[in-house]
Structure formats: structure tokens, C-alpha cells
Amino acid sequence: MNIYLVRHGETDNNYNKTYYGSLDCELNDKGKAQSLKVKEKLQNINFQKVFSSNMKRAKETAQIILGENHCEIIEEKRISEMNMGIFEGKGHEELKEKYSKEWEMWCNNWKDYKIPEGESYIEFYNRVKEFFLELLNGEEDNILIITHGGVIKSICSYILGENLDIFWKIASRNGDITLIKYEYENLYLDSIVPVEI
Template sequence: MNIYLLRHGETESNNKKVYYGSLDSSLNEKGIEQIKKAKEYLKNIKFDKVYISNSKRAKQTANIIIEHNKDFIIDNNINEMDLGIFEGKTYKELEKLYPLEWKCWSEDWKEYAPPKGESYVDFYARVKKFIQSIEKLDLENVLIITHGGVIRSIYAYILGENLDLFWKFASKNGDVSLIKYEYGNWFVDFIVHAE
């Protein structure tokens, strides 16, 4: 089975380099262009199923990629990590506004949950649940339109459930990755940058 992972296009929140997971943000002009390039790359693939997160940016990305068949499956398990009170803030703002919480998060990024947010361990658990449901499918081509944190968590899962691998991969806006599930094994086939 071929599973194509597509990160949504750039948003103004990406451009401003703020932390945002559950905040909704629209694609900007650059983001739209990134997804048009991804569409060209994916144009000859017939997708059996298309999964998207519940965010506006993922929906906008899906509407550019798939013009005719809008039969998307929205799955909250592939929403980006909820960063609670950290949402909409830059690295420097977090250090200044929430020094104690920022210190706790920096020292224990897996287990610590920002107030009103979720821990990485909890976030990873829902992404894992989703990708394990994909393993059970008997399809040829699946498209998953989601977020950078979700994609890096999928890599961590398929490469042996090593959560530290989260930081070992980039996932840029508009990137297309192909991962494959064959004979009970996962592997990364390729990663293509949109720019």
C-alpha cells in the first residue's frame, strides 16, 4: 500500500513562526503555490481514500489537490498537537510570558503538557491509533493531508516507535512523502520538497 503524506501549505502563522496547532489559520499566497506544485506532482495518482485533519488549512489544501471528488474523510486523530496557552506565541514570547511552563516543556517535551494543551505522548498516541487503522486497509493509494507534527510522529512510529526520531526529520509546508506498507513492514520511499 502506498501512503502519501502531504503537509498543508504555508499559513501566516507559519510565516510569523508562531506555535500553533489547534488555532485555525488559512493558507497564504505562498502556501497556495506550494500546494499547486504538490498537485502537479500527484496529478496522475488515483487515490482510493483521502484523509484530512479537521483544520481549515488542511481542508483548503485538500480542495486544491482534489478538485472533483470531495469525498474526504476528516479524522481528528491527525489534527496537529494542541499547544494550549502556547498557541499563537513565538519562541521568545513563550520564554517571556510563561517562563516556568516553558522551562518544564523544554526539559520534558514528551510528557509535559502546556496548560490547556496536550503532551507529546498523548498526541503521539492518537497519531499511532490512526496509522494503525491505516495498516488494516487493503488499498493501493491513500492520501493523508495533515500537519508537520503528525507527519514526523508517523515517521517515529514506522521507524520503530522511537519518539526521539520526531526531531530527526523535517516536514516543510507542501512536502509530499511516500511511505509504504508491504508484507507487514513500513518504510519511507521518498520525501519531495515543494519549493
């Protein structure tokens, strides 16, 4: 089984380097161009299943990648980005100034601290893991998943020994294609292909 994880194309929030998980924004022009590049790279692969986060930026990326291909896109809430609660739409400096106490608590215990009006990383990780493990019960040769950086990094953290501390040591840029292989009951990270614009 080949599982292709694609991070959605760039949005203005990515460009402005703000935290946003549940903010439902669209791709910018660069994000659309990145999605077209991903389409080129994946055009010769026959996907038996395609999943997308239910967020606009992921769904738009999926629609561009598939183009005229009428493969059904299955929307899946469990692979939406982490809900950042009161941190949504804000950058580092603004968070330090407006929510200094909450920011410090999150920095000191980023895995377990539940951001007000949002979720903890552990809650987020567990819902992503639940979805991913369900995939492994299928018999598809090729699966495409269009999702978010945090989701992809969480899946990689699971594959590399459920070591959540490596989450911050994994890169997942807009448009990157991460290939996970599942063979003989063994999961491994095969490659990460960047999309350059």
C-alpha cells in the first residue's frame, strides 16, 4: 500500500506565519500554482481512494490535483488541522503579548496543554492516529490524502516509533508530497518530495 500525503497549497495565513488550524481560509495564487505542480507529479498514479480534510484549503487543493478525474473525494474531519483556539490567526509576538500566560503554559507543555477554546496536541494526535490506523485495514494499492502540516508530521511521528518529541524535527511545507509505504505489515517513510514554485 502506498499512502501519499499532500500538504495543501499556501494560504495568506501561511505567508503571514500565523497560527491557524480551524480558520477556514482559501488558497492564495501561490497555493494554486503549487497544487498544479502536485497534479503534474501525481498524474500517472491511479488512486483507489482520495481523502481530504474538510477545510477549504485542503478541498481546493484536492480539486486542483484531481482535475477532470472523477474520483470521489472523501471529506474527513479527523485529518483537519489542530484547533488552536484563542491562538488562531495570531503570530508569535502577538501571542506573547496578548496571551502571555497561555503561551508560556503551551510552550512548557505543548503535548498536554489544551489551548482555551481549542484542543491539546494529544487530543489532535489521537484523532489523526485513529484515522490512519483504519487506512491500514484496507486493500487499496494507492491512497491520496490532502491534509495539513500538523497531520502529516503527526503521522510521521507515529511511523517513526510513536515518538511525539520528533514532531518539531519533521518538515512539511505547502505542496510537499510525503510517501508512506505499508508492506508486509511494516510501515516506513519512503520519501518527501518538495514542490518548488
